[in-house]
Structure formats: C-alpha cells, structure tokens
Amino acid sequence: MNTETNAGLLSKELPREAEKGILDLAGNIVPINSDSGEEVPIAAVDSSFVVLGQDNENFYILLRSALVFRKNQNNIRVVRSGPFLLSSESSEGHFHEMEIDNILRVNETISNGIVLVDGLDLKEIESKLKSYHKNFLISVDKVFQFENMRVFSVFPKYPFVVNLKDNTFLARLSPNGFIVKLSLLNSSITEACKVLSMLIRNDELSFGYPLTLKLAHIFAKILPYEASSARLSLYMKEKVSITRKLDGRKLLLGSLWG
Amino acid sequence: MLALFGKTGQYFEILETPPDEVNIGDFLEISEVQLNRSLILQVVDVAYLSIPGELEEIMRLAKAQEIIVENEGHNTSIEQFGDEIISSKILKCKVRGALLNGHFYRSTLWVPSRYKTTVKKISTNEIKSVMGNENKIPFSIGELLSEPGGNVVVDLTKLDGSLNIILGRKGAGKSMLAKTLVKALVNNGAKCFVIDINNEYSVSHSSRNFVSLVPGKNLKFSFHSISKPVFISILQNLFNLPQSSIMEISRIWDRLKESGHLSFKSLKKEIAFAQINDYIRDALIRRLELLESSGIITDDLPEKTFIDEFRSSEGRCVSLMLRGQSSIFRKLIIQLSMNQLLESLESGSLEPIFLFAEEAHLYQDMSFWEDLVTRMRHLGLSLFFITNEPESLSKFIYRQSDSIFIFNYINDNDIAFLSKVTDLDSDSLTAFISNLPERCCLATGKITNNIPLLVKTEPLNDFKGGFTRLFFKKEYLKF
Structure with a gap:
C-alpha cells in the first residue's frame, strides 16, 4: 500500500489553497500508526466568556474554564472553574490571561503527557512553560477549513499527519474522521507522528476530534440560561443594571436581516 | 414565585419558579387587587420551561454523572438563579371561576393583565369559602391529594x-x-x-x-306477590320460553286466578294435567322446576x-x-x-x-x-x-x-x-x-x-x- 502521498501533487491538486498559503505543504503525508504509542496522561483546557452587557463605565463579562484530565483510558476528571463575573474596561476582559494560566496549571499537574488546548498560538506561552514537566502541548484548530472542498477526497482516509509550515500540521486522527490543524512546539514530522499516535492510543476520538478536548469545550461553555442567571444576579445582588452591547446591524435591519 | 406567563386557547400558563411547588389538580388565584377581581384556576398539566441551552445543560448533567466533576470558584448567586431558571415550570391551567366584586361566577370574559396581577396558590377551603356554599350534612369523603390532612x-x-x-x-x-x-x-x-x-x-x-x-335463606318471594306480567316476563326473558308456551301458561294462570286457587304448586300441577301439547307441557314443567330449585319463590307468606x-x-x-x-x-x-x-x-x-x-x-x-x-x-x-x-x-x-x-x-x-x-x-x-x-x-x-x-x-x-x-x-x- 502506498502510504505516502507526494506533497507537490497535493499542491497541484489544490492550487488555490497553495497560492493563498493555506496549504503550504512542507513535507510528505505520513501515516500514523495508531497501534503504537505508550500509555500517557492526557489533559485538555478550554475557557469561554460571554459579554453580558455594559454600563457607562464597564463591560460585564462572565468567564468559565474547564480542565479535563484523562488517565488510564476510563479515568476522567473534570475541574470546572467559575463562572466568574467580572467588570472590565475591555470586552474580552481577562479571558486570555485566564486561558494561559489554566494551560500552565495543567502543564504543572501532569508530566510526560499530552496537553490539548483549543486553537491557541503556542508561541505566546512557550517562554512560560517549565520544561521539566516534559509534556507535549498540542493546539487543535477545529475551525480550520479549506476553500476547496475536494481536499477531503485528496487526502487519504487513514490516520495521517502532514507538515505545513512553522510547526503546524494537518492530521486525520481516526479513519474517515475530520481533518484538523494542529500546532506542536518545536516538533518535526517524526515527533509529531509519535505524539499523535500516543494521543490516539490514550484518548477516544469523536469524528477524529479528541474526546478530552471535547469534554473541556462542553464543560467550559457558558449557556444562554447561565448568562441570563448572571444578568439576574448582577441586577438582584449588585443592583447593577446593564444594557446589551448595541448591534447597529440588528438595529437597522431588524432581527430577521440583522 | 408564581407569575402569569401567557394564555393559549382556553388555558392560562403560569410560570412557577422554585421554591414554589404546585401540582396537577391544585388551585391558583390570579388577583387584580385594585379592581377587586380574581380568576380561580386549576392546574391541569405541568411542563418544563423551554429555555435556550436547556438541551446542552441536560446533556452536560448526564455526562457529569459518568465522570468526576469538581467545581471550584463557582458563584453561588449565579448558580442559584441558574437552578431557578432551569427548574422553572409552566403550569397549564383551566379557569374554574371568577370572583368579581366579592361574587363568584362560573365563567368570565375577563382576561387579567400580566403586569398588574399577582398569582398565589389557594387551598380548597378558600375556594369553598369564596363560593359560599354551605354543607347541610357535612361529610368527609377523604383528603385532598395535594393537601394531606385537608x-x-x-x-x-x-x-x-x-x-x-x-x-x-x-x-x-x-x-x-x-x-x-x-x-x-x-x-x-x-x-x-x-x-x-x-x-x-x-x-x-x-x-x-x-x-x-341471602337468596333462598332469608330472601324469598311469595308467589302471590308476583304479578302475571312479571312472571311471564321472567319465563320469557330469562328462561327463553317460546311464545306458544307463554300463551298456554297465560291461559292456565287466568283460569286458576279466577277460581281463586292460584299458587306456584297449583300452577305446576295444572300444567301437568292440562290437555296441552306434550312438548309445551315439558317446556313449561322444566322451567317451573328450575324456578322452584332457586328456592326463592314460595307459596308461603314470609314473616318479613x-x-x-x-x-x-x-x-x-x-x-x-x-x-x-x-x-x-x-x-x-x-x-x-x-x-x-x-x-x-x-x-x-x-x-x-x-x-x-x-x-x-x-x-x-x-x-x-x-x-x-x-x-x-x-x-x-x-x-x-x-x-x-x-x-x-x-x-x-x-x-x-x-x-x-x-x-x-x-x-x-x-x-x-x-x-x-x-x-x-x-x-x-x-x-x-x-x-x-x-x-x-x-x-x-x-x-x-x-x-x-x-x-x-x-x-x-x-x-x-x-x-x-x-x-x-x-x-x-x-x-
């Protein structure tokens, strides 16, 4: 079986992506051997925030994060923090700091494992990471999409990884699963292949997406009713009356076209 | 908390948030105090309040039962309001009457305002008092399902x-x-x-x-107390006596009655010796014997x-x-x-x-x-x-x-x-x-x-x- 596909061929098949730099293949497609890989702990981090509204001075933000730890396949522990109600001058509040703090915390909790984060530029935290924990950090970008939909038929159906530029990889983690874009710090394709085979071995995959990270999304998400409760709490307990962020488009065009 | 939420067709919808708990069959009163009028409603169905994100929360709760979930730094106030929102129910209620200026009416065209009204649960005794009905001979048939002891x-x-x-x-x-x-x-x-x-x-x-x-023991019927139409009807409807046989027994009954000798015994005897078709005689005798075997018909006059x-x-x-x-x-x-x-x-x-x-x-x-x-x-x-x-x-x-x-x-x-x-x-x-x-x-x-x-x-x-x-x-x- 031909397990390697020529990167140049892919660039020819997908010229638009290649032109725009979306598909800048630096190497060959390498199949991932899902049977190999040692037993390692997996952790995932995700945070979410909702802007509840604003008054004359501040934005009011609701923040929540979830850390998920998976050990020995079936042992899953979720640590939920928040929701925290914050007032801030910026609409993103302290979301970013919270996310980074959580990644660092997880990195210190496990060692020789894999830490999954949601679409974060890992260079932002590279300097803060303590190397002695020896964890592999993988940033998973689930919203990555090709303009040319033929990409799914061009790539092989089996689990593979292919190097894009700058420590960025494309991978299919389960047979017929979705293709995801991954970032790994200072990793070659061989290292990436090894780490991903460990991930496949130690985590469940849901449509090609790691379940640990999926659980982190689920438990971090702030639901609409929670935002309503927070607004109610602000009003009832703190006597703060806030207005929702104005949406000019909605105001002008109405809810149907806005 | 109870609040008027909406009205769909004949049903009023009341929003119920914890800690209130209203059950099917309970009564509610929607009052507009300023105008001295209120509606008496009865809860006929209870549904969960539909809120955005409810499905996700339920799935999350279900998932949390399978794994270990630890919460830290959570805001109790937000959590409390969240619990109230997700536990809220919509009570589907039917109008059972209205109280207008102190008088109870079975029906009304008045639809209360959502803004000016208050909603509260009322007991059955309160309903009775507003209806002003007095019990001439009071009698308890049990207790209310929703009000133990009531x-x-x-x-x-x-x-x-x-x-x-x-x-x-x-x-x-x-x-x-x-x-x-x-x-x-x-x-x-x-x-x-x-x-x-x-x-x-x-x-x-x-x-x-x-x-x-007990039939045949302390319950017996005197043959003399049974009228001819009743007796004939019993033979015809219960014992399926054919029309030809009915005519014969009817004639014999009349003859005995005229002679003043009508009794169950004499009726049976007269049939046995009457000049009638043998098939009819057999049919009549068989049915009279069956009647006799019941032990409830007697020629004697029972004491009581x-x-x-x-x-x-x-x-x-x-x-x-x-x-x-x-x-x-x-x-x-x-x-x-x-x-x-x-x-x-x-x-x-x-x-x-x-x-x-x-x-x-x-x-x-x-x-x-x-x-x-x-x-x-x-x-x-x-x-x-x-x-x-x-x-x-x-x-x-x-x-x-x-x-x-x-x-x-x-x-x-x-x-x-x-x-x-x-x-x-x-x-x-x-x-x-x-x-x-x-x-x-x-x-x-x-x-x-x-x-x-x-x-x-x-x-x-x-x-x-x-x-x-x-x-x-x-x-x-x-x-």
Whole structure:
C-alpha cells in the first residue's frame, strides 16, 4: 500500500489553497500508526466568556474554564472553574490571561503527557512553560477549513499527519474522521507522528476530534440560561443594571436581516 | 414565585419558579387587587420551561454523572438563579371561576393583565369559602391529594335524588368509596339497597342497620306477590320460553286466578294435567322446576318481606348477596327485588332509597336502567352505578349523571370515551386520571360544586369483603 502521498501533487491538486498559503505543504503525508504509542496522561483546557452587557463605565463579562484530565483510558476528571463575573474596561476582559494560566496549571499537574488546548498560538506561552514537566502541548484548530472542498477526497482516509509550515500540521486522527490543524512546539514530522499516535492510543476520538478536548469545550461553555442567571444576579445582588452591547446591524435591519 | 406567563386557547400558563411547588389538580388565584377581581384556576398539566441551552445543560448533567466533576470558584448567586431558571415550570391551567366584586361566577370574559396581577396558590377551603356554599350534612369523603390532612367535606344531601357514577380499574378503590358513602348515608338515617355481586357489603360487626339478604335463606318471594306480567316476563326473558308456551301458561294462570286457587304448586300441577301439547307441557314443567330449585319463590307468606327490611326509623343498608348465584338466578333475584322495590316506591309506601348497583350491565339491560334514570326523581330513587368498564354504561346515563367519581385509568380508549361523555375537557381528564395513585379519585359534579377535586379516599375496615384473595399471600407478606 502506498502510504505516502507526494506533497507537490497535493499542491497541484489544490492550487488555490497553495497560492493563498493555506496549504503550504512542507513535507510528505505520513501515516500514523495508531497501534503504537505508550500509555500517557492526557489533559485538555478550554475557557469561554460571554459579554453580558455594559454600563457607562464597564463591560460585564462572565468567564468559565474547564480542565479535563484523562488517565488510564476510563479515568476522567473534570475541574470546572467559575463562572466568574467580572467588570472590565475591555470586552474580552481577562479571558486570555485566564486561558494561559489554566494551560500552565495543567502543564504543572501532569508530566510526560499530552496537553490539548483549543486553537491557541503556542508561541505566546512557550517562554512560560517549565520544561521539566516534559509534556507535549498540542493546539487543535477545529475551525480550520479549506476553500476547496475536494481536499477531503485528496487526502487519504487513514490516520495521517502532514507538515505545513512553522510547526503546524494537518492530521486525520481516526479513519474517515475530520481533518484538523494542529500546532506542536518545536516538533518535526517524526515527533509529531509519535505524539499523535500516543494521543490516539490514550484518548477516544469523536469524528477524529479528541474526546478530552471535547469534554473541556462542553464543560467550559457558558449557556444562554447561565448568562441570563448572571444578568439576574448582577441586577438582584449588585443592583447593577446593564444594557446589551448595541448591534447597529440588528438595529437597522431588524432581527430577521440583522 | 408564581407569575402569569401567557394564555393559549382556553388555558392560562403560569410560570412557577422554585421554591414554589404546585401540582396537577391544585388551585391558583390570579388577583387584580385594585379592581377587586380574581380568576380561580386549576392546574391541569405541568411542563418544563423551554429555555435556550436547556438541551446542552441536560446533556452536560448526564455526562457529569459518568465522570468526576469538581467545581471550584463557582458563584453561588449565579448558580442559584441558574437552578431557578432551569427548574422553572409552566403550569397549564383551566379557569374554574371568577370572583368579581366579592361574587363568584362560573365563567368570565375577563382576561387579567400580566403586569398588574399577582398569582398565589389557594387551598380548597378558600375556594369553598369564596363560593359560599354551605354543607347541610357535612361529610368527609377523604383528603385532598395535594393537601394531606385537608379533608374534602361535601354535602351529603347532594347525593339525594341524584345519579352518581363511580368508575375505576379493578382494585382501584371504587367499592371502598361506595362503602364509605353507604356508611355515611346509613349513619344519617338513609335507606340503602346494594346489589352486592361479591358479598362485600356485609359489616364485620353485628349491626341491625346493616342487613344481608341471602337468596333462598332469608330472601324469598311469595308467589302471590308476583304479578302475571312479571312472571311471564321472567319465563320469557330469562328462561327463553317460546311464545306458544307463554300463551298456554297465560291461559292456565287466568283460569286458576279466577277460581281463586292460584299458587306456584297449583300452577305446576295444572300444567301437568292440562290437555296441552306434550312438548309445551315439558317446556313449561322444566322451567317451573328450575324456578322452584332457586328456592326463592314460595307459596308461603314470609314473616318479613324484602321491602319490610327498609321500614325502620333508623338508617339501613340492605345488601343483596349474590356471590355464587348463577347468571340466570342472579338476574331472576334482581328482577324480582327491583320489581317489588319500584312498586313500593311508586305507591309511596316506601321512603326514598339510595340504590347501589355494581356492574349493573351484568344483570339488567341498559334500557331498564335508562328507564329508571328517567323516572328516578319521581320514584324517590338515588342511583349509584359502580363499574370498571366505562363503556358498559350508556351515554344517556353519563349525560344525566349529577356527580362522578373516577379512579385511575391508563387506557387511552377509556379516557377518550370518558372525555366524550363527561363534562370535563379531555386535557383535564387525561392529566388527572391517568396519573392518579391507588385509592385516589377525581370527584366532580354536583357533589363538589362542579369543581374537579383529586381526593384520596379513606380506608374502611367496617366491611367484611372486598379484599383480593391471593394464592401467593405468604410470599407477599415476606416483603
């Protein structure tokens, strides 16, 4: 079986992506051997925030994060923090700091494992990471999409990884699963292949997406009713009356076209 | 907290948030204090409030049961409001009346404002006080399902001259309710006649107010008290006597009557020696022997007739014990008893009677009961039909009914049938009766001032029968 596909061929098949730099293949497609890989702990981090509204001075933000730890396949522990109600001058509040703090915390909790984060530029935290924990950090970008939909038929159906530029990889983690874009710090394709085979071995995959990270999304998400409760709490307990962020488009065009 | 949320068709929707807890069957009052008016609603269904993100939260909660979830730094205030929002319910309510300037009206065109009104739960006693109905003879039929300890006190006089129906599945408690009513009526001096097909209305202690009649023993009918049309009708309808034989016996009856020698014995003897077709003779003799074998028809005049049992200054319950009787004899006994009872009521020689008929369709045609329902008010008869088959009673009987007690039914066909024949709307009926626990019933009609009430009936140990005999009784007792 031909397990390697020529990167140049892919660039020819997908010229638009290649032109725009979306598909800048630096190497060959390498199949991932899902049977190999040692037993390692997996952790995932995700945070979410909702802007509840604003008054004359501040934005009011609701923040929540979830850390998920998976050990020995079936042992899953979720640590939920928040929701925290914050007032801030910026609409993103302290979301970013919270996310980074959580990644660092997880990195210190496990060692020789894999830490999954949601679409974060890992260079932002590279300097803060303590190397002695020896964890592999993988940033998973689930919203990555090709303009040319033929990409799914061009790539092989089996689990593979292919190097894009700058420590960025494309991978299919389960047979017929979705293709995801991954970032790994200072990793070659061989290292990436090894780490991903460990991930496949130690985590469940849901449509090609790691379940640990999926659980982190689920438990971090702030639901609409929670935002309503927070607004109610602000009003009832703190006597703060806030207005929702104005949406000019909605105001002008109405809810149907806005 | 309770608040007026909306109105869809005939139903008002009330938002209920914790810690309030309102159940199906409870009553609510929507008041507009400034204008001195309020609506009385009854909860007929409860639904969860539809909120954005509810599905995700439920899935998340389900997932959290499979894994270990630790919460840290959570905001109790937000959590509390979140719990309130996700636990909120919508109470679907039906209008049962309105209170306008202190007067109670069954219906109103007024739709209250969502902004100016307050909603609160009210007790049944409060409803009764707003309706201003006094009980002439107060009597408790049990306690309210939603208000343990809150007795449902009704006016016993509302059963007088009325047609009442008790419905329910086997073992639901309908006989127990009937016995409670019998006991209350007897205690208040009323006369009750019970067609007791399972011998369950005899009391466990000796009481002169409760009389059990055993056919052939202390229940016999004098042949002289049976009119020719009744006797002929028995032979024709119960014993399938052909028309030619009826003509012969009719002629012999008249001949004996004229000669002043009419008796059961002489009738049998005359047939035996009459110059008639042998086939007709055999047919007549066979049927008369069958009648004789029942032991309930006698030429002697009994010391006390069945009707005499009702002639008492005190309350009395006369039950006709029919267990063990064949279908034909059961019909025969009931026909003779009812005939005498109706004759006495018609002539005015008997005080009004409360008749309890269990599974009435088993021993009389529905046309007989329909005729009785038509005449009951003039006769002085109050009727109670007790059955586990709703469709065994005719629509006519349901339409004429004054009060109805319905125990649990889960079969959709039974519920659909009842919603067609009773005054209650199908939604209320389905919500109420399909969820009723054992021994609990929906009482509605004249007895409850047309307000449907969910009642837990009172247990009664005064009567002997009515318990289910079990082969594996010992096994049940182990648990």
